[in-house]
Amino acid sequence: MKKHTPLLEKLFAKDYQLIDGTDEIFELDLALWEYEALSKKELIDRSAYLKSVDGKETTHFRTCNLQNLEEVHKNSSFRTKVFFLDGKYSTGYATHSLFPYRGKFHPQLIRALLNILDIKPGHTVLDPMAGSSTVAVEANLLGIDAISVDLSPFCELMGKVKTFALNLDMNILESIVANPKEILEKLKKDRAPEYFKNNKDDKKRSYYEIVLLAFLDTVGFAGRSNSSIDKLFPRVLERYISTIKYFQEARQKMDLKIGRSKIIQGSVMKLPIDDNSIDAIITSPPYSFAIDYLKNDQPQLEYLGHNLEVLRQEMIGLQGRGVENKLEIYFNKMDQALGEMKRVSKKNAPVVIIIGTNDIQTNGVRLETKVIELGEKQGLKFELNLKKPIRGLQNTMKEESILFFTNQK
Numbered sequence: 001m002k003k004h005t006p007l008l009e010k011l012f013a014k015d016y017q018l019i020d021g022t023d024e025i026f027e028l029d030l031a032l033w034e035y036e037a038l039s040k041k042e043l044i045d046r047s048a049y050l051k052s053v054d055g056k057e058t059t060h061f062r063t064c065n066l067q068n069l070e071e072v073h074k075n076s077s078f079r080t081k082v083f084f085l086d087g088k089y090s091t092g093y094a095t096h097s098l099f100p101y102r103g104k105f106h107p108q109l110i111r112a113l114l115n116i117l118d119i120k121p122g123h124t125v126l127d128p129m130a131g132s133s134t135v136a137v138e139a140n141l142l143g144i145d146a147i148s149v150d151l152s153p154f155c156e157l158m159g160k161v162k163t164f165a166l167n168l169d170m171n172i173l174e175s176i177v178a179n180p181k182e183i184l185e186k187l188k189k190d191r192a193p194e195y196f197k198n199n200k201d202d203k204k205r206s207y208y209e210i211v212l213l214a215f216l217d218t219v220g221f222a223g224r225s226n227s228s229i230d231k232l233f234p235r236v237l238e239r240y241i242s243t244i245k246y247f248q249e250a251r252q253k254m255d256l257k258i259g260r261s262k263i264i265q266g267s268v269m270k271l272p273i274d275d276n277s278i279d280a281i282i283t284s285p286p287y288s289f290a291i292d293y294l295k296n297d298q299p300q301l302e303y304l305g306h307n308l309e310v311l312r313q314e315m316i317g318l319q320g321r322g323v324e325n326k327l328e329i330y331f332n333k334m335d336q337a338l339g340e341m342k343r344v345s346k347k348n349a350p351v352v353i354i355i356g357t358n359d360i361q362t363n364g365v366r367l368e369t370k371v372i373e374l375g376e377k378q379g380l381k382f383e384l385n386l387k388k389p390i391r392g393l394q395n396t397m398k399e400e401s402i403l404f405f406t407n408q409k
């Protein structure tokens with residue numbers, strides 16, 4: 001047999017170990033990019049894909065291990081348990097698992113992007129179509145400040161909870177949730193929206209929002225299963241509290257300095273943000289009309305008292321009739337969105353857009369090709385397209401593109 005050196009040994013020096021499950025080509029690509037861009041110390045402190053350097057375990061690896069996900073998911077369904085334990089280092093850590101938002105980023109990918117783009121504490125990163133605020137959580141974990149904007153008020157709630165829960169007082173949270181039955185009765189009587197409208201300055205408001213998110217998670221969960229809200233809520237709430245508790249313990253042990261977040265309900269086409277103020281943008285727009293985000297979150301939005309039809313007018317990907325007309329409106333809105341990203345970001349700031357195409361829905365029109373064209377037209381210089389596969393039997397979309405631009409001003 002001819003002598004063969006395994007690929008990983010060719011790519012990484014002997015004392016650099018990858019985290020288990022780093023097995024996609026795009027992940028190896030990003031791991032290699034981190035490895036080439038960061039110093040040894042930086043890799044230990046910040047790397048997304050390395051497990052250890054010279055025998056010293058990385059912060060990410062240690063934090064995930066400290067989070068005790070086995071205990072957090074002891075009452076979860078078998079499917080959920082396997083999903084989070086398998087994705088321990090890529091999806092299930094910190095506060096990312098608090099609400100299973102559809103189409104959310106792999107947090108580990110965002111961590112790697114922040115490293116590669118050289119975004120550090122002192123910088124501000126923006127996601128102007130933030131969904132569940134994966135970018136903000138990941139940035140905050142690295143001590144970086146973040147701004148999330150999303151049109152959906154439910155996304156605003158998710159973002160607030162997930163970022164607030166990174167750094168809170170566990171004693172206050174535990175005293176608030178001491179009686180889940182009583183909370184459930186209050187929430188079922190629809191008093192929550194009223195309370196949140198009338199108590200904008202309540203110091204405990206952010207703690208109540210955690211309970212509200214757990215309740216809204218339960219509402220969705222009960223709709224998909226044949227169990228009742230009464231039965232499910234205490235279990236979901238317990239999972240939320242233990243997720244946060246174990247993360248708080250890990251944060252203190254690891255002495256993580258958490259960045260600040262601003263979570264805003266607003267439109268990417270009219271960002272409430274100053275010109276030239278943002279150091280980097282990482283975002284993922286709706287993939288044309290692949291997912292109706294309002295319909296998905298209808299029970300939650302209605303409970304919170306929002307009019308879906310008003311939101312629908314401004315939501316990217318939800319207007320028009322027939323493929324051609326829908327795509328025309330979609331690209332029009334994306335053009336405005338890219339113009340706003342250009343306006344708010346600093347000269348030479350990186351802008352990363354992650355987008356996939358469902359050929360069957362778009363009659364073969366490739367969204368990434370058009371987004372590159374629109375970005376260049378707006379003055380964002382296109383640099384690179386890294387392809388990322390989408391797994392899963394039911395997905396008709398097979399691939400996403402990670403598009404890298406720089407703002408030329």
Ligand SMILES: C[S@@+](CC[C@H](N)C(=O)[O-])C[C@H]1O[C@@H](n2cnc3c(N)ncnc32)[C@H](O)[C@@H]1O
Nearest residue numbers: 104105129131132134150151267268286315316
């Ligand atoms: C692909 S999802 C983003 C998911 C996100 N990356 C995450 O990790 O959760 C796209 C998001 O764009 C938001 N969106 C659609 N139209 C918008 C608009 N005009 N302004 C701001 N956000 C918008 C949707 O509400 C949805 O949350």
